[in-house]
Amino acid sequence: xxxxxxxxxxxxxxxxxxxxLGCNYSYGGTVNLFWYVQYPGQHLQLLLKYFSGDPLVKxxxxxxxxxxxxxxxxxxxxxxxxxxxxxxYFCAVxxxxxxxxxxxxxxxxxxxxxxKVEL
Amino acid sequence: xxxxxxxxxxxxxxxRQSVAFWCNPISGHATLYWYQQILGQGPKLLIQFQNxxxxxxxxxxxxxxxxxxxxxxxxxxxxxxAKLEDSAVYLCASSPRLAGGDGTTYNxxxxxxxxxxxxx
Numbered sequence: 735x736x737x738x739x740x741x742x743x744x745x746x747x748x749x750x751x752x753x754x755l756g757c758n759y760s761y762g763g764t765v766n767l768f769w770y771v772q773y774p775g776q777h778l779q780l781l782l783k784y785f786s787g788d789p790l791v792k793x794x795x796x797x798x799x800x801x802x803x804x805x806x807x808x809x810x811x812x813x814x815x816x817x818x819x820x821x822x823y824f825c826a827v828x829x830x831x832x833x834x835x836x837x838x839x840x841x842x843x844x845x846x847x848x849x850k851v852e853l
Numbered sequence: 854x855x856x857x858x859x860x861x862x863x864x865x866x867x868x869r870q871s872v873a874f875w876c877n878p879i880s881g882h883a884t885l886y887w888y889q890q891i892l893g894q895g896p897k898l899l900i901q902f903q904n905x906x907x908x909x910x911x912x913x914x915x916x917x918x919x920x921x922x923x924x925x926x927x928x929x930x931x932x933x934x935a936k937l938e939d940s941a942v943y944l945c946a947s948s949p950r951l952a953g954g955d956g957t958t959y960n961x962x963x964x965x966x967x968x969x970x971x972x973x
Contacts, residue, residue, distance in 0.1 A: 738895070777856070778896070778944070778964040824895050839884060839948060839960060840909060843895030 878947030
């Protein structure tokens with residue numbers, strides 16, 4: 735079964751600072767990777783996703799993430815954060831291979847990183 | 854397009870009581886998921902339906918939790934009897950269809966606002 739680790743539980747940054755949130759997964763096979771975001775009082779929503787191809791993926795609001803297969807990592811980055819980026823960020827993995835391997839459409843989430851951006 | 858609807862938004866009960874949550878997915882979405890999110894943790898899948906059939910309930914505590922999606926549209930998740938450790942946010946999500954048999958096709962999951970359950 736797959737698992738996901740997010741090492742930073744709480745991050746506080748000033749506006750315009752650069753952001754990098756770590757995400758590592760454990761699964762030996764092919765994976766689809768995601769970052770979800772939950773703004774205060776709102777639903778979980780998809781920020782970006784990686785299925786295949788270019789390992790550098792771009793999402794909404796200037797976020798990007800890089801898949802490094804050799805490191806089992808999918809770190810989230812943003813060059814310059816804004817106050818409105820204050821939210822909780824979740825990394826998630828979907829193991830490709832169907833239900834027999836626990837894949838199908840099943841998402842396994844990390845524990846989340848609470849980001850606070852100060853003015 | 855209307856999103857995933859859940860009710861109630863908040864529920865407070867005492868331990869050993871019963872509680873039920875309701876979810877209405879996005880119209881036309883065949884797959885429905887229930888997740889449990891305990892404070893400080895990420896969402897954990899409890900059960901997954903494809904239309905009215907269960908696809909995966911391996912992490913559902915079946916001695917106290919049950920879920921149904923009788924007509925393949927809306928769904929109910931029940932806890933009976935509740936324990937203190939059931940305090941969590943219960944999230945419902947839906948996606949257009951299940952992934953292909955080899956899992957190579959993933960469909961984005963759309964989440965509802967959740968129901969926050971407090972067990973006293």
